[in-house]
Amino acid sequence: MGRVRVVSANASESTRTVSQLFAASTPPAVTPTIVPAPPETVMKPADPYVELKRVIAGRGLLERSPRRQIVPSAGHALLLAAIIVGITFTRGTWWVLLWTAPAALLFGQIGFLAHDATHNQILHTSRANYILSVLLFNLGLGGSRGWWAERHNTHHAQPNRLGVDPDIEGGVVAVTDSQARESRGFVRFMIRNQGRTIAPLLSLSALQIRAYSALFIKARSLRNPRAELALFAVHYAVYVTALVFVLGVGGGLLFAAVHQLLLGLYLGAAFLPNHFGMTVLMPGDQLDFLPRQVVTARNLRAGRVTDYFFGPLGCQIEHHLFPAMPRHNLRAAGPIVRQVCQEQGILYRETSPREAFAQVYRHLRSVGRAAIRPAQVAEVDRSA
Secondary structure: OOOOOOOOOOHHHOOOOHHHHHHHHOOOOOOOOOOOOOHHHOOOOOOHHHHHHHHHHHOOOOOOOHHHHHHHHHHHHHHHHHHHHHHHHHOOOHHHHHHHHHHHHHHHHHHHHHHHHHOOOOOOOHHHHHHHHHHHHHHHHOOOHHHHHHHHHHHHHOOOEOOOOHHHOOOOOOOOHHHHHHOOHHHHHHHHOHHHHHHHHHHOHHHHHHHHHHHHHHHOOOOOHHHHHHHHHHHHHHHHHHHHHHHHHHHHHHHHHHHHHHHHHHHHHHHHHHHOOOOOEOOOOOOOHHHHHHHOOOEEOOOHHHHHHHHHHHHHHHHHHOOOOOHHHHHHHHHHHHHHHHHHOOOOOEEOHHHHHHHHHHHHHHHHHOOOOHHHHHHHHHHO
């Protein structure tokens, strides 16, 4: 394009081109400067568990209410009175052994209360809950609150994690194929047959708790070793003396043996559906708190009978997410937790007690097959 003359008062500007004029009228380009936001103002995604806990607290579901224990405690007292009267009227006969079943139920319910007190669910202060839990565990049940709290807190922090959770480590029950394959000797035999032996093993769990408690108290690795030892000793002195006094030496010891076996079966059955057959975490697996607690646990569907016999353990997911939540609020928290899990894509599992035990049995039997040597598999298949 040729030059275009522009009439101007200034003769020196008369020879400028159109492009020169445009450039002259356009301000110089300015390169924008990006200033990063201060670190504290950078928005991070909200932790879903923090938001969940905020909602739960806002609904008042973490608030303790000691008065809610009046009715259950009265029921326990009535059950104890009925057992004492029943034993008194049937002593000297085999019918007296029928009272071992309600006695096991009573001790199991006391165990649930001790569990709740250890988690600071019942009374308003931690000190009061601690004193109550020691009285219930050591004096009421003949166990060690210190031993159980240490073991249970480790389980709560890392449920179903191999190498950490004491509930799935050692012993003669395996929850993974690798545990079954690595077992040897008698342990391998028991794991191979764990689908059939689980009930007899559970019946020994109350005796196992007492043995571990005694060893723990002896080691004095406790907050108040003298108090725990004294209450532990008083329990057995009263328990054994009362039975022997009423039923005689033979009858008293027989009653105690059957009672403890049934108690172990009850406590074991209440514990078994909680985590067995659920996701098992390897030592290196990384999961945030919310999914870690949910995918490793199983809830039991609500019902008056279920909630009574399984206590707080029927709401295992909510209990693991909020250990200090009082038992009577766990069911109310369920729909809130379920909704958050659905939004986060976390599998929330709840089933009936019957289906839960069926799932546990299938899992134990499946893992037990991993302990069978290849030459034995065909024989097992033929006998199944």
